[in-house]
Amino acid sequence: MAVLYKGDSPAQKLPAPGGPLGPTGFRRVLAYVRTPRRPVLMAELLLIGVTYWVYSMIRNAVPDHQAGAVERGFELWRFQQQNLNIDIEMWINQTIHGVEWLVIAMNYFYATMHFVVTAAVLVWLYRCHPGRYRASRTVLAITTCLALFGYFLYPLAPPRLLPGTGFVDTIRVHETWGSVTSGDMQELSNQYAAMPSMHAGWSMWCGIIIVMFARRRWTQILGALYPLTTLVVIMATANHFVLDAVGGWLTLGAGFLLQWVLYGRPAYAFAREVATVT
Numbered sequence: 134m135a136v137l138y139k140g141d142s143p144a145q146k147l148p149a150p151g152g153p154l155g156p157t158g159f160r161r162v163l164a165y166v167r168t169p170r171r172p173v174l175m176a177e178l179l180l181i182g183v184t185y186w187v188y189s190m191i192r193n194a195v196p197d198h199q200a201g202a203v204e205r206g207f208e209l210w211r212f213q214q215q216n217l218n219i220d221i222e223m224w225i226n227q228t229i230h231g232v233e234w235l236v237i238a239m240n241y242f243y244a245t246m247h248f249v250v251t252a253a254v255l256v257w258l259y260r261c262h263p264g265r266y267r268a269s270r271t272v273l274a275i276t277t278c279l280a281l282f283g284y285f286l287y288p289l290a291p292p293r294l295l296p297g298t299g300f301v302d303t304i305r306v307h308e309t310w311g312s313v314t315s316g317d318m319q320e321l322s323n324q325y326a327a328m329p330s331m332h333a334g335w336s337m338w339c340g341i342i343i344v345m346f347a348r349r350r351w352t353q354i355l356g357a358l359y360p361l362t363t364l365v366v367i368m369a370t371a372n373h374f375v376l377d378a379v380g381g382w383l384t385l386g387a388g389f390l391l392q393w394v395l396y397g398r399p400a401y402a403f404a405r406e407v408a409t410v411t
Contacts, residue, residue, distance in 0.1 A: 172259060172266050181255070184274055191281050193323045198288045202325035206290035209328075209374055210298075219375050222292050222368045223299065229369035230301045239366045240304045247332050250359060254339045262346050268392055268400040273338050276388030277331065283380060284326040291327040293371035300371040329380030330373045336363035337385050345401050 214220040229236050251273070258266040293302035336359055343356025367373040393399045 171263050172270075174259070177259065177266075177270070181270075184277070188277050188281065192284055192326055199290075199325065202288040202290040203295060205287065206292070206295050206327075206374075209289065209376055210292070210295065213375060222371065222374055225365065225368045226292065226300055226303070226371045230303055230306075233307075236303050236369065237307055239369050240307055242362070242366050243304065243332070243370050243372065246363070247335060250339050251335050254342055258342065258346070265346060265400065268396050269342055271395065272385070272388045272392045272400055273335070274388075275391050276334050276338065276385045279384050279387055280329050280331050280334065280381075283329045283384070284323065287328050288325040289328040289377070290325055291372045291377075292368075292374060294324060303370045304372075327373055328377050329384045330367060330377040331381055332363055332367050332373065333360070333378035334381030334385045334388075336360040337382055338388075 210220065210222075229239060255266075255270065255273075258269055292298065292300040293305075340356045340358075340360040343359070344353045347353050347356060364378050367378065368375070389400065
């Protein structure tokens with residue numbers, strides 16, 4: 134029994150084993166990856182759990198090189214000021230810090246929504262768009278893995294860790310519960326892995342997926358607003374520069390491109406529904 138997706142045309146189906154591609158080696162793996170099938174819940178939970186565990190272990194094991202990371206932070210900030218004129222992080226950080234209820238809300242948004250919304254979108258895709266789930270999940274996985282190269286090759290201090298600049302570490306000041314960027318919890322996370330920003334990358338992935346696949350207009354609007362809100366939050370809490378976010382978006386773009394190469398078609402081209410045929 135084979136599982137095919139409604140909307141697939143004969144031209145989109147791969148040759149059967151023994152055809153021009155052959156059944157062995159890399160081509161067999163590629164054929165398996167590209168064959169449409171309904172995702173299996175336990176396999177997906179295991180894959181996502183292992184992937185994130187490995188990502189976290191590698192990210193936190195990367196040498197932070199504090200002195201070099203701080204120096205790069207100053208260099209990036211000066212570059213934004215002198216060359217791009219987009220040094221808006223200080224103004225946003227200090228303005229939001231002056232409104233206590235708002236800065237506390239943004240602190241908890243930063244600490245929680247990164248995981249909650251991403252997980253919710255994955256569950257929604259799995260339940261409502263199984264034909265699109267695997268390709269979209271692959272984009273997220275590739276993006277997350279690519280980010281590790283940035284953390285290793287370009288350790289970067291976030292604005293809140295640049296001494297003498299006036300940036301306010303709002304999460305530390307307001308003792309935000311559950312954050313791994315301040316207090317005792319900061320020992321569990323590499324504090325100098327700011328480039329690229331996966332808060333920006335993951336939120337943009339969520340926004341794109343929601344806008345592409347949601348049926349209700351209000352849901353699409355919320356999807357479009359989510360990465361924009363995240364951008365403001367990561368600057369208001371002094372956790373990222375604008376260019377960190379740009380780095381996250383570029384990494385996501387590379388994730389979409391590599392998924393296209395791997396699957397033979399872009400994530401948005403996959404059918405919405407599945408049909409089982411014998």
